[in-house]
Amino acid sequence: MNTKQNGFDVAVVGAGMGGLCSAALLAHYGYKVIVVEKLPFIGGRASSAKYKGFTLPTGALYVETGGVVEKLFQEVGAPFPVRSFPMQLCFRMSGKDHLMPLKGGLRALMSNFADEAEAGTVLNAIRRAFSWKEPSMAISIRDWLLQYTQNDKLLAIFRGLVNYQCVNFSDMPAGEFIRQLRFGTGATAGAHPQGFLALMQELVKVIESHGGQVWTSSRVKYIEVQDESARGIVVDQAGKQVEISSKAVISDAGPQATLELAGKKHFDKGYLKEVGENVRPLSYMCIEVSSDRPLVDFPGVMVVPEGHRQMTMMCTSLAYPEYAPPGKHLLQAWAAPDSSFLPLNTKKEVDLMVQDLRDAIPNFDKDAEILHVSYWQKDWPMYRAMPGALTQKTPIENLYNVGDGVAPFVPLGLPACAETAQIVTKDIKQRIKPA
Amino acid sequence: MLTVNEDRCVGCGLCVYFCPRDALKVWGACRIDRDVCNDCLICLDYCPVDALGVQEEIPA
Numbered sequence: 001m002n003t004k005q006n007g008f009d010v011a012v013v014g015a016g017m018g019g020l021c022s023a024a025l026l027a028h029y030g031y032k033v034i035v036v037e038k039l040p041f042i043g044g045r046a047s048s049a050k051y052k053g054f055t056l057p058t059g060a061l062y063v064e065t066g067g068v069v070e071k072l073f074q075e076v077g078a079p080f081p082v083r084s085f086p087m088q089l090c091f092r093m094s095g096k097d098h099l100m101p102l103k104g105g106l107r108a109l110m111s112n113f114a115d116e117a118e119a120g121t122v123l124n125a126i127r128r129a130f131s132w133k134e135p136s137m138a139i140s141i142r143d144w145l146l147q148y149t150q151n152d153k154l155l156a157i158f159r160g161l162v163n164y165q166c167v168n169f170s171d172m173p174a175g176e177f178i179r180q181l182r183f184g185t186g187a188t189a190g191a192h193p194q195g196f197l198a199l200m201q202e203l204v205k206v207i208e209s210h211g212g213q214v215w216t217s218s219r220v221k222y223i224e225v226q227d228e229s230a231r232g233i234v235v236d237q238a239g240k241q242v243e244i245s246s247k248a249v250i251s252d253a254g255p256q257a258t259l260e261l262a263g264k265k266h267f268d269k270g271y272l273k274e275v276g277e278n279v280r281p282l283s284y285m286c287i288e289v290s291s292d293r294p295l296v297d298f299p300g301v302m303v304v305p306e307g308h309r310q311m312t313m314m315c316t317s318l319a320y321p322e323y324a325p326p327g328k329h330l331l332q333a334w335a336a337p338d339s340s341f342l343p344l345n346t347k348k349e350v351d352l353m354v355q356d357l358r359d360a361i362p363n364f365d366k367d368a369e370i371l372h373v374s375y376w377q378k379d380w381p382m383y384r385a386m387p388g389a390l391t392q393k394t395p396i397e398n399l400y401n402v403g404d405g406v407a408p409f410v411p412l413g414l415p416a417c418a419e420t421a422q423i424v425t426k427d428i429k430q431r432i433k434p435a
Numbered sequence: 436m437l438t439v440n441e442d443r444c445v446g447c448g449l450c451v452y453f454c455p456r457d458a459l460k461v462w463g464a465c466r467i468d469r470d471v472c473n474d475c476l477i478c479l480d481y482c483p484v485d486a487l488g489v490q491e492e493i494p495a
Binding site for chain 1: 445446447448449451452453461462463464480481483484
């Protein structure tokens, strides 16, 4: 027996970054919203959990401050208690640590491994790419750089920088990397002292304060489509089926899931082809390590670009002592696997990353305890697609996608998710008046 | 009995966070420690890709 819920303007599928940002914006602007999340917690891959006294991520490690995400929180009147950490990078190469200055960092770093002429060739190419024409998307940044240098150390520096965008060096399109280098994540980033779950809870508070609802442990069974238009959702809530009618549906479940939920037969063939070809999920790994003393005595991000896997690490507890129990430290290491897109032997990828940790950190086996290993891929990926893969509007009227599957051509990750929420909210405001 | 569908498991490790007995180990993929797991099945709710399931126990 179904129960019906009426009176909602917008139904949101999934309480990830895109879903919660959309719902908070719409609630703020007077729309009656409901967010339905299948997992028992909100935030999706922008959340956190307490494990053995440590605060560990489900996905995102940091969020930029002063950018799209913070502005969205401000717009909806939500606190944004994100504490920044020094953004200065340090490169650990051939057993030495090279600090990358905040200004002219690339030139300074490269000067450790190449003379002016050699570094200049690469820097000039980048300068031309900034000022004249972005490099092609048809070539990887690695192959693009190989046109200008064969110097292993210089290439390693870029391999390390690419890891900041969570894409494999050989898979990152040259144009995309240069664009990120030029316009990408802001100068400062940080985290909520109680973890991402606490940050996302601020958006839930906004939604609920305007009379909206957020349901967890509730699975959307399908999106109701009639006359090529979205009419609502049907939800399985604790074994009961609930029909929720709405004027618009926003899906944060990912473009492929949206197809399944609404029924592929409702989508035109061109769109189905686009989703199939363009929405390719990216893989990534993270290893969390506990220790009694800081394993890396540097308060920022340490790039380790010459190992088996392009790895970056941070002794997170130095900037966020709240993330570890008293007397313990937390090191987080993250790396792209050998391919961002191909299915790989995940155990082998993790084994190689652990080997990199052993090589990069003296006495690792003695001093470190591996707490947790995460591998993101397929339906729980690092990113559901590269930016620009798909637009937010679907062919079904009033059915939108948000989140990293439909990221626009701007900052990767969380800012892109927030941006999709802004784009969709703006469109809804033009088309639909709140009840 | 709790089972892992190895084709579906992506190795995200969310189940590890939420197992009340710390019976799961994820190293690219999820493995159940049968000596510790008591089939409470709480982890089923936390798997984002529906890789955890239940199978009838085959009598010894």
